[in-house]
Amino acid sequence: MKPKVLISPDTMNIPEDVSAVLKEYADVEYVKRPYDDKLEGVEAIIVGTEPINAEFLDKASELKLVARFGVGYDSVDVEECTRRGVIATHTPEVLSSGVADHTWAMILGHSRHIPLAGLHTRNRWAKREGSVPFGWDTEGKTLGILGLGRIGLEVLKRSRGFPLKVIYHDLLRREDYEDEYDVEYVGFDDLLERSDILTVHVDLNPSSRSIFGVNEFEKMKPTSVIVNTSRGPVVNESDLIDALRKGKIGGAALDVFETEPTPLDNPLLSIPNVLVTPHIASASWETRRKMAVRSTGNVLSYLKGERPPHIVLEQRDKEFPLRQ
Numbered sequence: 001m002k003p004k005v006l007i008s009p010d011t012m013n014i015p016e017d018v019s020a021v022l023k024e025y026a027d028v029e030y031v032k033r034p035y036d037d038k039l040e041g042v043e044a045i046i047v048g049t050e051p052i053n054a055e056f057l058d059k060a061s062e063l064k065l066v067a068r069f070g071v072g073y074d075s076v077d078v079e080e081c082t083r084r085g086v087i088a089t090h091t092p093e094v095l096s097s098g099v100a101d102h103t104w105a106m107i108l109g110h111s112r113h114i115p116l117a118g119l120h121t122r123n124r125w126a127k128r129e130g131s132v133p134f135g136w137d138t139e140g141k142t143l144g145i146l147g148l149g150r151i152g153l154e155v156l157k158r159s160r161g162f163p164l165k166v167i168y169h170d171l172l173r174r175e176d177y178e179d180e181y182d183v184e185y186v187g188f189d190d191l192l193e194r195s196d197i198l199t200v201h202v203d204l205n206p207s208s209r210s211i212f213g214v215n216e217f218e219k220m221k222p223t224s225v226i227v228n229t230s231r232g233p234v235v236n237e238s239d240l241i242d243a244l245r246k247g248k249i250g251g252a253a254l255d256v257f258e259t260e261p262t263p264l265d266n267p268l269l270s271i272p273n274v275l276v277t278p279h280i281a282s283a284s285w286e287t288r289r290k291m292a293v294r295s296t297g298n299v300l301s302y303l304k305g306e307r308p309p310h311i312v313l314e315q316r317d318k319e320f321p322l323r324q
Contacts, residue, residue, distance in 0.1 A: 002027045003043040003323075005299060006035065008050065009069045014292040022296055025303040039063075043323075044299045049260070052076040057084055064323070065308065067298045069291055070282070071095050072231060074204040078314045087320050088312045089298035091291045093150060098287030100154030102280070103199055103229045106253035110225055110275040111136045111197075139163040144195025145183075147230070148174055152201035156181050167194060192219040197227060204231035212236060217243035223250040229281040232256040241267050244274065255281045 005026040007014055014030075022028050031038050033050055036059055044065040050056075052066050057080060068076055068090040081088045109115060112135035120132050143159055145152045145168040152168065159166050160181065167184045168174075169191040177183055191198065198220070202208045212226065213236040220226070226249060228235055237258045243249050251273035257266070260279055268274050282288065298308040305323045 003303065004041050005029070005303075006031050006038055006042050006045040008033065008035070008045065008047045009292075009295075013048075013069065013288050014046065014295065015289070018289065018292045019296055021300055022303065025300070044302055046295045046299060047076075049075050052081065052088075054080050057081070057086065064320075065089065065299060065302045067295045067308075068312075069295045072203060073312055074231065076312070078312055082315055082318060085320060087302065087308060088315060089295075089308045089310045090312055091294040092310060094290035094294055095282045095287055096150040096154045098284045099151045099229055099281040100158055101284070102255065102277070102282075103151075103155050103201075103227060104158050106227055106229065106255065106275055106277065107197055107199070107225075110227075110251055110253040110273075111138070115275060141165070141196040142167060142194050144168065144186075144191045144198040145201065146170075146188075146191060146198065147201035148172075148177060148183075149201060151229075152199075153177065155199060155201065156183055164196075167191060189219060192216055193221070195224055196221065197225050199227040200230050200234055202230055202234060204233055209233050210236040210239075213239045214242070217248045220249050222247055225249070225251040225253060227253040229255040232258045232260065232262075237266075237268065241271070244268075244271050251275070255279055 003026045005022055005028045007019060007028065007030045011030060019028055029038065039060040041062055042060050043062055044067065045063065046067045046069055048069055052075060054077065057063065063086055065087045066076060066081060068088065071090055071092050073088060073090045076088050078088050113132055117132045120130065124130050142165045145155060145166065148156065148168045148170040156166060156177070167186045169186055169188050173185050178185060186194065211234055217239060240252060244252060253275040254268065255277045256279050269276060282291065294310060298310055301308045302323055307322065
């Protein structure tokens with residue numbers, strides 16, 4: 001009997017022609033949440049953002065592999081998976097270009113009021129009603145990048161086409177990038193104080209959770225804009241709302257939120273100088289297909305008795321029994 005594999009993301013995210021490579025080795029089924037009644041006997045599963053915790057794992061007693069469809073895996077309790085001998089994988093590297101594109105779309109969309117301008121054109125321009133506020137040029141501004149990993153680097157590369165100064169902060173200083181891309185390393189406080197545009201590219205962990213709060217917003221320029229395409233809980237939303245309302249900072253461009261989907265009564269959705277998108281930074285045809293190939297590739301390796309190539313960081317030095 002073939003092993004059982006479930007795929008939680010839909011066929012738009014993981015097309016059937018991509019998942020077809022698994023069918024030689026497993027019985028594959030696409031499922032919609034909730035799918036608790038499908039977990040019995042499952043050996044491997046490709047998941048979206050649903051929580052993979054002790055309660056989930058209790059219902060999937062034969063599970064050996066959780067393949068996260070995405071680079072971030074804060075929804076997966078890796079410690080609990082490791083304790084139970086369940087391999088956790090993700091899709092690093094393939095999202096970087098698409099997320100960087102979206103980051104720049106948000107920077108420019110916010111600075112030139114693109115969403116508002118579109119609505120004005122459709123509804124008011126021909127009536128000579130109102131106007132679109134002036135925007136801001138990039139020339140002479142300072143772009144600050146928090147986190148110069150794969151995505152931060154792609155954002156940096158794209159910045160070279162704009163007449164601005166670029167600074168960055170990261171736990172790991174990258175002097176090779178400083179020389180190649182003319183970017184300046186600064187301390188975290190300097191990043192806050194000097195950035196006109198501050199874009200965030202860190203993963204979510206205990207040290208990064210709420211790294212932006214009331215004290216950080218106090219240090220930023222009253223005209224500065226924070227851009228977050230990483231993880232919502234990196235920014236304390238109540239403190240951000242307060243900073244925006246009090247004019248401590250000039251605006252925000254957010255693709256991610258503390259709770260997702262964010263409630264319709266979230267005050268951030270009604271603040272005029274906030275640009276929002278629904279966690280779609282990786283939502284391009286090219287990027288999602290790459291993610292699909294990587295996710296199914298991790299599962300395929302397991303099914304063939306090989307160690308999956310993209311095991312999460314916390315498990316990379318762990319040994320797991322290979323499938324026979």
